[in-house]
Amino acid sequence: MIVEELCQKLDLSLIAGASGLQREVDGVYIGDMLSWVMGRAQEKQLWITIQTNLNILAVALMADISCIVIAENAEIPAETIEKANDEGIPLLQSSLTAYQLAAKLAGVDAQ
Amino acid sequence: MHQVFYTPTDSVEQISSTNNDGVVTIQRAYAVEKNDFKRAGEVSSQIKKIMKQVGVRPDIIRRVSVAAYEAEMNIIIHSDGGSIEFVLNPEIIKLVILDRGPGIADIELAMKEGYSTASKDVRELGFGAGMGLPNMKRCSDEFVIESEVGKFTKLQITFHQST
Numbered sequence: 001m002i003v004e005e006l007c008q009k010l011d012l013s014l015i016a017g018a019s020g021l022q023r024e025v026d027g028v029y030i031g032d033m034l035s036w037v038m039g040r041a042q043e044k045q046l047w048i049t050i051q052t053n054l055n056i057l058a059v060a061l062m063a064d065i066s067c068i069v070i071a072e073n074a075e076i077p078a079e080t081i082e083k084a085n086d087e088g089i090p091l092l093q094s095s096l097t098a099y100q101l102a103a104k105l106a107g108v109d110a111q
Numbered sequence: 112m113h114q115v116f117y118t119p120t121d122s123v124e125q126i127s128s129t130n131n132d133g134v135v136t137i138q139r140a141y142a143v144e145k146n147d148f149k150r151a152g153e154v155s156s157q158i159k160k161i162m163k164q165v166g167v168r169p170d171i172i173r174r175v176s177v178a179a180y181e182a183e184m185n186i187i188i189h190s191d192g193g194s195i196e197f198v199l200n201p202e203i204i205k206l207v208i209l210d211r212g213p214g215i216a217d218i219e220l221a222m223k224e225g226y227s228t229a230s231k232d233v234r235e236l237g238f239g240a241g242m243g244l245p246n247m248k249r250c251s252d253e254f255v256i257e258s259e260v261g262k263f264t265k266l267q268i269t270f271h272q273s274t
Binding site: 035064 | 149151152153155156176180236238240243246
């Protein structure tokens with residue numbers, strides 16, 4: 001499935017990185033410790049986190065993550081938005097918790 | 112007799128050298144400043160781009176990128192500033208990381224998974240898992256760490272391309 005479709009299915013807000021909406025998504029990873037995520041997330045995964053600082057983009061780039069979903073409407077600083085736009089990495093937001101998002105995604109997977 | 116492993120693109124060629132056998136070596140050096148969170152990841156990102164351009168195996172790109180990023184973050188978070196040197200040839204990829212201090216008193220402790228000296232502020236950003244040095248060692252084929260308190264810390268990390 002591509003990012004754009006997941007965005008619609010999960011009712012996510014597109015905050016930045018619209019140029020990457022056609023990216024392929026394959027799997028999901030959840031985590032808030034940056035080194036941990038970088039070491040273990042697989043390429044093309046969708047990453048759910050509450051971390052919103054600028055460095056999440058570096059992690060996404062290093063791990064070839066498809067898109068980042070910020071859970072619980074965590075506030076996203078302007079510099080993170082700017083970097084996501086620069087790099088073309090979709091930065092999405094949801095009011096749901098990571099657990100709720102994961103449950104929904106598992107449901108989408110099962111279809 | 113070495114074979115030329117790959118054809119460098121123009122932007123890479125300017126910083127590569129070729130020996131008598133036609134073996135291409137790429138060498139770059141980057142400065143990393145203390146507390147420069149704004150530019151965190153830029154150096155490892157550039158290193159990754161070079162590896163992709165010359166066609167390094169994807170699994171090796173990933174391991175080198177992770178090690179480079181951890182090293183870059185360690186310089187930013189824990190040191191007084193330093194540099195990352197990157198060498199790539201058909202046989203090996205090597206990272207040499209050197210900082211100006213403060214040095215590590217107990218290297219064995221620093222290498223322990225989960226041990227971190229990161230401040231509270233830095234941990235709130237998602238750093239400080241205490242996995243940096245152990246991750247670097249695990250990703251690499253050879254890992255050498257030297258340090259002197261008050262003077263420097265130096266890492267030499269090697270990845271074999273041919274295996």
